[in-house]
Amino acid sequence: MTETKTLSLAEIEDLSFRALVAAGTSEANARPLAVATAATEADGVASHGLAYIPIYAEHVQCGKVDGQAIPALARPRPGVVAVDAATGFAHSAIDLGFEALIPAARAQGVAVLAIRNSYNCGVLGYHTARLARAGLVGLGFTNAPASIAPSGGARPVVGTNPFSVAVQGEDGEPELLIDQSASTIAKSEVMKHAREGKEIPLGWALDADGNPTTDPDAGLKGSMAPSGGYKGVGVALLTEIMAAALTGATLGINASPFSGTAGGPPKTGQMFIAIDPVATSNDSFRSGMVGIVEAVRAQTGAHLPGDGRRGKRLKARTDGVAVSVATLNRIQALLG
């Protein structure tokens, strides 16, 4: 049983902000990351919430991310926003980019945001949800160090990192939020089994020769199994093309690890595509989405991607979130 304490979202944001600044992050870079941390806790994705604050702090201190970075924006074409994150946090680069992306998508009907020299962006769906709240259909892609092998091969070429798409509902919140990786299971689950000395189920990972394995250490030296076989590889390749090749970011095969302190900045990338549904659908987008959503809601037990996070989010706004006291103690230690 983990000991917990209930904090309001404002308290989570404030605590995150102060810890990041204490670690050497500029206020301008700490704020969007603190806001995202509170939102991620609200969504119930504790693995990417407060638990990440000590890791972010360590990465500022070791130079894996530049806490003082000032991201730079360019507009090479009317529909393209390009941001060089300058090896800083992804969140402030995305914030800067969205300020230009959202009006560009409304004016052009579609626009893209290409971010390079970036870092782990946390929960990708957090960002696409923001595009949905602006009334746009947001697609997102983020790359990561390689951990999935190509079909017929055994050495990793593409990451497990996700794609995401979010669509706004009648209440302004995302009514459908897809945020899924290309692997059968998150790599962090294999790492957890390795730490705990437990076997992993067949189908989670492959050894260095490309054979299925139940040994988590062999899996970590090999590759993650793609979801649905070659079709998972296809989704991972799509993500790598969008988030790395198309943004000019570092490829997964060349990126330093997201975990630990070695290797310097990963310089990975993010790509967002924002589409104005009014422009493309002759204003019939809402009725189409209502048709899809109602066909799911009419079936007992059926659910849409994002239902779980949505329910937790609405509850957390009034009730706050129960967070691990051990995590809170680690963060308090950062504040000295």
Place this chain on the structure above:
Amino acid sequence: MTETKTLSLAEIEDLSFRALVAAGTSEANARPLAVATAATEADGVASHGLAYIPIYAEHVQCGKVDGQAIPALARPRPGVVAVDAATGFAHSAIDLGFEALIPAARAQGVAVLAIRNSYNCGVLGYHTARLARAGLVGLGFTNAPASIAPSGGARPVVGTNPFSVAVQGEDGEPELLIDQSASTIAKSEVMKHAREGKEIPLGWALDADGNPTTDPDAGLKGSMAPSGGYKGVGVALLTEIMAAALTGATLGINASPFSGTAGGPPKTGQMFIAIDPVATSNDSFRSGMVGIVEAVRAQTGAHLPGDGRRGKRLKARTDGVAVSVATLNRIQALLG
């Protein structure tokens, strides 16, 4: 052993063109479909090549597709091309749309083509490959009658139809071409087993209660199994949102079947996103793609999506394609 005869690509195109016109298709609508039929045979996708000509002819004659349709183009925003296919063939609507989409993507950096009131577009990767040959990164989505159930449900809401992405290589041809459906296996395979009275493997389809089945008829009354479980549902939902909700096309739950003569025009949709990689990547896209491709080519036995079609395509240009004599006889019968 199927009896075959080798035809040049020009002969395949000419035969397709004459058969479509004989069935009542206008020359303007028959030409792009005939060109695509030859290219599809060249790629070795015989199921969607000449074998489809008698089906297209039947659909013109029964009114499921309007052979004389004149697609209409609109430009609601600088980055949006919208085409109403007017219940005609998808191919001429896409041709019309690409004439505007390609220059728009170059000028804006990104542009989308939204097609509604459309029909089965054949092999989706044929169309994205054309965007790749224009130096753009082409993403494509096409919707279809519903055959995949949502997670936790049993009644189909989304189709198995694919997404596709294509990227140009040094020789001008696509060097990577992803074209994959969201189901474990193509629905046509389940239909083939039903016709032949054979059991299907577990994992291909679910019965009307959502349980795995080996009975192809029960599977056809139920739903197709999504590739990788809920992640396949996510890909299918992405496709339905892009190709139907965002284009204003008919949803998969409401679309008439693509096969048979009943139900009138399906009025489904297609969406293409074309991105100019020079604009988004600060001109580093080629080096990124070279890195991804070389990391795959360096592994014995590893391959990229599209390798198979690419090899066949290059060979077919000089050697022609061996096509089924039975299919040729069916097409000759259309010519009277």
